[in-house]
Amino acid sequence: MSESASDPKRTVSSSAEGADPQRRSSAFQIEDLHVWFGNRAALHGISLNIPVHQVTGIIGPSGCGKSTFLRALNRMHEFIPGARVQGRIRLFGEDIYEASGDPILLRRRVGMVFQKSNPFPTMSIQENVLIGLRLAGTRNRDLLEERLEEALRMAALWSEVKDRLHAPGIELSGGQQQRLCIARALAVRPEVLLMDEPCSALDPIATAQIESLIRDLGQRYSIVLATHNLQEAGRTADCTAFFLEGRLIEFGSTKKLFTNPSQKQTEDYLTGRFT
Amino acid sequence: MSPLPSPSHSKPHSQKEASNEEGADFRHFWIRKVVDRFFQILSILAAIVVISPLLLVFVFLLSSGGSSLTWDFLTQLPKPVGETGGGMANAIVGSCILVAIATVIATPVGVLGGVCVCEYGDARLRAAIRFTADVLNGVPSIIWGIVVYSWVVLRMKTFSGLAGGLALSFIMIPLILRTTEDVIRLVPSAYREAGLALGLRRSQVILHIILATARRGVLTGVLLAAARVAGETAPLLFTAFGNRVWAAHLQEPMAALPLQIFTYAISPYPDWHRQAWAGALVLLGLVFFMSIVVRTLTRDRSR
Numbered sequence: 001m002s003e004s005a006s007d008p009k010r011t012v013s014s015s016a017e018g019a020d021p022q023r024r025s026s027a028f029q030i031e032d033l034h035v036w037f038g039n040r041a042a043l044h045g046i047s048l049n050i051p052v053h054q055v056t057g058i059i060g061p062s063g064c065g066k067s068t069f070l071r072a073l074n075r076m077h078e079f080i081p082g083a084r085v086q087g088r089i090r091l092f093g094e095d096i097y098e099a100s101g102d103p104i105l106l107r108r109r110v111g112m113v114f115q116k117s118n119p120f121p122t123m124s125i126q127e128n129v130l131i132g133l134r135l136a137g138t139r140n141r142d143l144l145e146e147r148l149e150e151a152l153r154m155a156a157l158w159s160e161v162k163d164r165l166h167a168p169g170i171e172l173s174g175g176q177q178q179r180l181c182i183a184r185a186l187a188v189r190p191e192v193l194l195m196d197e198p199c200s201a202l203d204p205i206a207t208a209q210i211e212s213l214i215r216d217l218g219q220r221y222s223i224v225l226a227t228h229n230l231q232e233a234g235r236t237a238d239c240t241a242f243f244l245e246g247r248l249i250e251f252g253s254t255k256k257l258f259t260n261p262s263q264k265q266t267e268d269y270l271t272g273r274f275t
Numbered sequence: 276m277s278p279l280p281s282p283s284h285s286k287p288h289s290q291k292e293a294s295n296e297e298g299a300d301f302r303h304f305w306i307r308k309v310v311d312r313f314f315q316i317l318s319i320l321a322a323i324v325v326i327s328p329l330l331l332v333f334v335f336l337l338s339s340g341g342s343s344l345t346w347d348f349l350t351q352l353p354k355p356v357g358e359t360g361g362g363m364a365n366a367i368v369g370s371c372i373l374v375a376i377a378t379v380i381a382t383p384v385g386v387l388g389g390v391c392v393c394e395y396g397d398a399r400l401r402a403a404i405r406f407t408a409d410v411l412n413g414v415p416s417i418i419w420g421i422v423v424y425s426w427v428v429l430r431m432k433t434f435s436g437l438a439g440g441l442a443l444s445f446i447m448i449p450l451i452l453r454t455t456e457d458v459i460r461l462v463p464s465a466y467r468e469a470g471l472a473l474g475l476r477r478s479q480v481i482l483h484i485i486l487a488t489a490r491r492g493v494l495t496g497v498l499l500a501a502a503r504v505a506g507e508t509a510p511l512l513f514t515a516f517g518n519r520v521w522a523a524h525l526q527e528p529m530a531a532l533p534l535q536i537f538t539y540a541i542s543p544y545p546d547w548h549r550q551a552w553a554g555a556l557v558l559l560g561l562v563f564f565m566s567i568v569v570r571t572l573t574r575d576r577s578r
Contacts, residue, residue: 074472081398108474118465122487132473135483181469188474 027052027192027222028073033087035068035077042068044246045087050192055218057237057254058226061269064243066226070194073224074110075103091192108136111185115197117177119169119184126165128180132188147187155183156213175206179213192222199232211236230270234258242266336559340552348553353519353535359546363554365521366535369436370561373515373531374505376440377447382497384444385451386486389493392452393459394481405456411449417509419445424513436522436529439515443507447500454496458489495569502565506558508533532558 028050035043043065050056058066068077075096077083089096096106119128127134129151130144138144148165152158157179161172169180178198185193195214199207214236217223227233233240234254241251242263250257250266261267347362354361388408392401423442428434462485470480486493511517516528517538532554539551 076468076472079467079471104474104476106474107472112469112472114465114469114472116465118463118469120466120469120484120488122484122490131470131483132475135475135479184469184473 025052026050027092028224029088029090029093030073031088033069033072033085033089035065035072035086036082036084037080038082042246043072046243046248048241048248048251050222050224051239052222053219054238055214055223055225055236057233057240058224058243059228059230059233059240059269060243062228063245065246066228066243067196068246069243070112070196070224070226073192073194074107074112076112078103108132108188109190110192110194111188111190112194113178113181113185113196113198116201117174117181119172119177119180121168121170123169124166125161125169125172125180128169129183129187132184136188147189151183151187154186154217155179156209156216157183173206175202175209178202178206178210182210182213182217186217190221192224193217195223195225197227197229198225199227200229207232230258242269244269333559336552336556340549340554340556343549343553344556348550349557352521356544361550363530363532363535363550363557365518366530366532366554367557369515369518369522369530370505370532370558372436372525373439373443373511373529374501376437376525377443377504378497378501380441380444381447381451381500385448385497385500386455386493388448388452389455389459390481390486392456394477394485404452408449408452411445412453415509416446416507417512419443420510420512420514423510428514431526433526434514434516434528436515436525436527439511439529439531440525442510442514443504446504446507446510447497450500450503451493451496454499455489455493458492458496459485461492462488491572495572498565498569498572502562502569505562505565506533508537512537532561 026049028048030046030048030050033043033046033048034041046065046069058069060066071077072085073089073096075085077085085097091106091109095101119125120131123131126148129148133144133147138147149158149162152161157176160176161167161180169177172180178201182193182198198214199210202210211232214223214225218236218238225233225237237254239252240254240257242249242257242261242265244265250261250263252262257266258270261270345362347360349362349367350364351360351362352365353363388404392404396404419442423438423445427438427441431438466484466488467480470484471477475483511531511534515531515534517534518528518530522529536551536554536558539547539554542548
């Protein structure tokens with residue numbers, strides 16, 4: 001698993017046509033990741049390679065460590081008192097927990113979408129999308145406008161909001177708000193997108209829209225999608241990891257994992273014989 | 276209103292037992308009803324006691340000072356003893372300047388202190404700051420007068436508007452700090468996380484997202500603190516000191532409404548007494564106005 005000697009760079013992605021997800025070039029290489037909250041261990045040594053330009057689903061029951069895992073990938077645990085991260089995570093070969101690395105720069109490369117849509121309530125749609133760029137120092141009007149349209153188009157929201165870009169972001173419907181949050185994350189042009197149960201608060205129609213959006217985005221971005229909804233993982237993810245009680249039980253292509261799981265626990269969970 | 280028997284009593288175990296039970300139930304019903312009504316009346320009375328002082332004070336001030344509250348009173352300087360007429364224009368403007376100075380000093384300190392308590396520092400430091408603010412809130416306001424007197428007035432060798440504003444700001448700082456802290460706590464952490472996950476710096480998240488979201492609450496806190504210190508007299512006694520003419524600049528003794536009211540009220544002249552009442556009416560009106568502004572702000576917020 002740790003092909004660290006070859007130090008894979010992004011250029012390898014062109015040869016990423018193999019069937020086994022572990023063999024393709026990776027966006028994230030995670031080795032022996034432990035996370036503690038105080039004395040309680042939330043993740044017990046996860047080793048996993050997140051393939052590039054694919055949707056990787058993380059499934060498992062509530063409290064299995066899906067969110068904890070996601071948040072370790074963009075160093076969001078640093079603001080939680082008592083949280084401790086151990087292990088090695090590399091993003092396209094660079095160790096993200098290296099002392100010299102700035103979490104700010106990392107988070108510009110690794111965007112995140114949350115369970116509950118959270119557009120900034122004081123800002124318009126346009127301001128919401130552009131805040132990341134603006135505060136990173138982009139002043140060029142043309143560039144900002146270009147990125148605004150690009151991000152909203154990618155989030156499949158452009159046609160719905162292009163005539164009211166100055167309306168408050170929180171006036172949109174729930175599904176639109178979540179797409180606005182996706183646009184906000186995309187506007188800074190990240191390389192990886194982390195999605196923490198992005199559809200769990202949405203109705204079926206909005207869910208279907210977001211899911212098809214995730215599939216489209218998966219062509220251009222490396223996406224890590226945590227979900228407790230098995231169907232959602234089945235519909236959107238190219239490969240899927242099954243977490244249980246802070247451990248990685250199984251990782252493989254979604255088709256293989258769902259139809260022919262190699263682990264008994266995976267099978268039990270998928271068939272609902274599991275509490 | 277006859278008491279409805281509860282279902283459990285509708286199937287008596289025996290005839291006698293059932294009637295006994297029903298009788299007791301009936302008595303309890305009336306006792307409970309009386310007690311209930313009693314408490315209702317008591318709480319209404321308490322509410323009246325809470326509201327009535329404001330109305331009484333207002334009516335009293337109107338009847339005592341209303342007649343002296345003329346255009347001259349609002350626009351003229353005080354007349355020398357013995358001459359009737361004159362006004363408190365310098366004190367009204369002075370009070371506004373003093374509160375403005377205090378607000379300008381206290382707002383950044385209080386707001387940043389509140390931010391620090393919520394967003395930075397370890398738990399011990401936060402608890403220490405919070406405790407300190409609470410203690411400061413309880414410090415009698417005349418203490419601030421003495422402190423500023425010995426720190427500023429003695430050193431500048433003159434009473435001044437600046438010293439008065441500073442003394443008032445010391446009272447405002449802990450008030451603003453605590454309200455800022457409270458409203459920042461109300462901002463859902465989802466916004467904080469969303470900002471951080473976008474790659475914003477912590478200061479940017481605080482400034483552009485958290486404070487922006489909580490701005491109405493912060494403003495409300497600042498206005499409430501300003502309204503509170505607008506009526507303070509003790510800290511101004513030996514800082515701003517008072518002045519019977521316009522203060523030319525901030526390094527001169529400055530008139531303030533509460534001071535002027537104090538001076539006029541303890542004087543032996545009936546005309547000054549009437550003016551003191553009018554001054555009190557203006558002061559109450561100012562505070563009332565600020566409270567209404569606060570009201571409007573908070574109503575917009577809940578909309």
